Amino acid sequence: MLLNMKELLAAANENNFAVPAFNISSYAMFNGIMEASEEEHAPVIISIHPDELSHIGTDIIQAIRQRAYKTKIPVCIHLDHGSSFEQIMIAIQAGYTSVMIDGSSLPFEENIAVCKKVCEAAHGADVSVEGELGTIGTTDSAETENQVIIYTKPDDAAKFVEETGVDTLAIAIGTCHGLYPAGMKPELKLDLLKEIKSKVSIPLVLHGGSNNPDKEIGESVALGVNKINISSDIKAAYYMKMREVLKDGSLREPNMIEPPCIEAMKEVAYHKIRLFKADGKAARY
Numbered sequence: 632m633l634l635n636m637k638e639l640l641a642a643a644n645e646n647n648f649a650v651p652a653f654n655i656s657s658y659a660m661f662n663g664i665m666e667a668s669e670e671e672h673a674p675v676i677i678s679i680h681p682d683e684l685s686h687i688g689t690d691i692i693q694a695i696r697q698r699a700y701k702t703k704i705p706v707c708i709h710l711d712h713g714s715s716f717e718q719i720m721i722a723i724q725a726g727y728t729s730v731m732i733d734g735s736s737l738p739f740e741e742n743i744a745v746c747k748k749v750c751e752a753a754h755g756a757d758v759s760v761e762g763e764l765g766t767i768g769t770t771d772s773a774e775t776e777n778q779v780i781i782y783t784k785p786d787d788a789a790k791f792v793e794e795t796g797v798d799t800l801a802i803a804i805g806t807c808h809g810l811y812p813a814g815m816k817p818e819l820k821l822d823l824l825k826e827i828k829s830k831v832s833i834p835l836v837l838h839g840g841s842n843n844p845d846k847e848i849g850e851s852v853a854l855g856v857n858k859i860n861i862s863s864d865i866k867a868a869y870y871m872k873m874r875e876v877l878k879d880g881s882l883r884e885p886n887m888i889e890p891p892c893i894e895a896m897k898e899v900a901y902h903k904i905r906l907f908k909a910d911g912k913a914a915r916y
Contacts, residue, residue, distance in 0.1 A: 651909060654860070655683070674912055674913055713730055728757075750796040764788055764802060785830045
C-alpha cells in the first residue's frame with residue numbers, strides 16, 4: 632500500500648510509535664528493507680537522498696511504487712534532504728510520495744518562505760512535505776558547515792509549522808549524522824522534545840538516528856517522535872559483511888556476494904523496527 636508521509640505518520644502520531652526511514656542506495660538494499668518490514672508487519676519509509684538518486688537513477692522510483700502497490704504493509708517513498716526547488720520537482724515527477732526541503736541553514740524567514748513554496752507545489756500533487764528547523768551535527772570532519780548543533784526553539788517551531796503548512800517537522804535535539812567515533816557520546820535533550828511536542832501537533836522527525844543509545848531513542852519515541860532516519864547503521868552492516876565476503880577472491884556473482892550482506896542489514900533493520908515500536912503496526916492502517 633503506497634501512502635504519502637502525512638497519511639503514514641498520522642497513525643504513528645495517534646498510536647505513539649515511530650516509522651523508520653531507511654536510506655537505500657541500491658535495489659538490493661531496497662529488497663532487503665522491504666523483506667524485513669514485511670516480516671515484522673511494519674510500515675516503512677523508503678528514503679532516497681539526491682546523492683543516492685543520482686547513483687541509482689530516477690527510474691527506480693517507479694519500480695519501488697509497483698512493489699509498494701503489491702505489498703500489504705504501508706510504504707512511503709521519501710526524498711531525503713532536498714536542497715532546492717528543482718530537486719523537489721524532479722522527485723515529484725519521478726513518483727516520490729513525500730519530499731523534504733532542507734532550509735535549516737537559511738535564516739528563519741527564508742526557511743519559512745522556501746518551505747511554503749514547496750508545500751504549495753507538492754500538496755497539489757498529493758505529496759507531503761517535511762521541513763527542518765535547527766541543525767543537527769555531523770560526525771564527519773569533512774562536513775564543516777554543521778559541526779555545531781543549533782537546537783530547535785519551541786516557539787519558533789510552532790510559528791514555522793503554522794506559516795509553512797509542512798506535514799512533518801525535523802527537529803534538532805542533539806543527534807548527529809553518521810556513526811559516532813570512539814569518545815563521542817551523543818545526548819538527546821528530551822526535555823526540549825517535550826516542550827516542542829506540547830506546541831506542535833504534527834509528527835516530529837529525528838534525523839541522525841543511527842548509532843544513538845537505544846534507551847534515548849526509545850524515550851524519544853515515547854515522547855512523540857514519529858519518524859526516525861536510519862542510514863549509516865544499515866549501510867555499515869551491509870558493507871562490513873561485503874568486505875568479509877569478498878575475502879573469497881573467487882566470488883564474482885552478485886547473487887553469491889550480496890545475500891549475506893542483505894541479511895546483515897536486515898538484522899539491523901529488525902532491531903530498529905522493534906525499538907521504534909513499529910512492529911505489527913501495519914494493522915493500524
